[in-house]
Amino acid sequence: MPERTVTIASRTGLHARPAAIFVKAAAEQSVPVRIRVGDGSPVPAASMLAVLSLGAGHGTEVILDADGPGADDALDALVTLLARDLDAEEAADA
């Protein structure tokens, strides 16, 4: 199964706004994507509760996986998102 490892770039970690942006993007992918921290069990990336429960702070490495047609594209899109500081983009988006 394709996997990607990425470090959370957002200053406040994968909470509140960055989590909302990520979960929304995950839900829009053509395949279900899962996310985990280290050896933890993978959880659905489209679930806000599950993503918050990871407690992934700034600098935490997370692993994304997905299966099926389009999996690689989906993972690439989400990895790019997590590698950006989504808090810093707040002002620009507002």
Added chain:
Amino acid sequence: MPDTLQGIGVSPGLAAGLVVRMGPPPSLPAPRPVADPDKEVAVAVSALETVESGLRERAGAATGEAADILEALAMIAADPTLRQDAETRIRAGADAAHALRETFDGHREALAALGGYLAERAADLDDLANRAIAAALGLPMPGVPSPGHPFILVADDLAPADTAALDPSSVLALVTERGGPTSHTAILARSLGLPAVVGCGGALDLPDGVAATVDGTTGEVRAGVDEQEVAEVRARAAVERSRLEEGRGPGLTSDGHAVDLMVNIGSAADLAGVDLSDVAGVGLFRTEFLFLDRHDAPGLDEQVAAYAEAFRLFERGTIVVRTLDAGADKPLPFLGLPEEPNPALGVRGLRVARDRPEVLDTQLQAIALAAAETAADVWVMAPMVSTAPEAAGFAARARGFGLSTAGVMIEVPAAALRAGRFLDVVDFLSIGTNDLSQYTLAADRQTGGLADLLDPWQPALLQLIAGCAEAGKDSGRSVGVCGEAAADPLLAPVLVGLGITKLSMSPRGLPAVRAGLAAHSLADCRRLAGRALDAGDAAEARAAVLAETT
């Protein structure tokens, strides 16, 4: 024909507008057998969708961090795992309301178990659960509503926790089904300058969106009024408001005894749009806003900038800055304080500096730097001080950073009893009546049923205030009141009669307090204070003073 409801007017003023009810947290009825699971699943899903769309609507109307938080909550309500869990439970035989309850409880436990920031989010889940269950049962939405237009808030009763979520700029009046003149609702309404009627039977049966008028003096609520009556009442309310606001100038009794009227603020934003021309200063600048929802303490530069922004808005008067008032009761993740069984009696306020002196030092340094950048006369004070050496230690620390005027809050009976000794080592005292009544009457502020004991009219509390004021007179130093008590226009003359020289309140409370003082001479104030001190309890004290003034 309009319906007329009669309650007790507890905060004067007129208002007219649309009713929005705040439901109590829904109580679950007994589980019932489910005949049609598909229909039941649809009820649960629709309840979650109602909660989600309500939150999205509010997020759209909000800005900044508040909008982000609401958006994140909406995404939790939309979480597919909630729907799946609820459906699984319904297919196993639960009805929609119970399935939702069990689903949210499961996730709540999981979040709480993770600790720290996520444990705090568990409370958000409780709020979502209550909303979803209310939607499934067809009950009014619990939690303070935010319909996006000004409204008359109708509730069973308001608890201290509800008022934190209340946006005073969109509430026209408060009407509660229960409660009395000493309820939290009454105190809150007076401090906000909002008309309020409590003990109003039938209020919760009013439909959402009905047009109503509220008279906070007579206690009359008229529901189902037409546009003409709404317009008439609004016009009369505007006349009344302008009459109060015409009472300009500094705080004075009818015979010219001066009382400093000051405002309480939580950030520079609270001063926006407030006419400060007659205000003697900021009597309480709470600094918690900089520290909430943070994983790390705000740095020196960030603090300097935020304080300087507020100081610049008020460069001709005094600004009293209260250092961080956090602790186990108002937890801040970066402080890393352990959970306590009894947080109100635990490590909070100045006590945090026992373990984390650097947090206080950084804050004092930032306040001093910001004060040096502006022309404001900046005073600092510490919350939750119990002994004179604690007060002396704080004052020495503040002066070490160049802050020449240092004082303490009087919130603990031990401190009030020793006010004279405190004034040997600090420059001023400011009485926080909310905490002082909680500790004097041994009544938890979080417990709604004890509102009568927490009433600032309690003679024991007034006696402690009198002792502090006397110590201030003996030493020639300032003793003020900055709790909710200062905003009660009937209590203000009593406090002045006890010897208080500064009253600090939310800006909206000022006009009524100014008018309340102007109606009495200093000798009247002293006589009223004597009546209140002689009373047996808060209700008797209020009744005795009312009888003298009307």
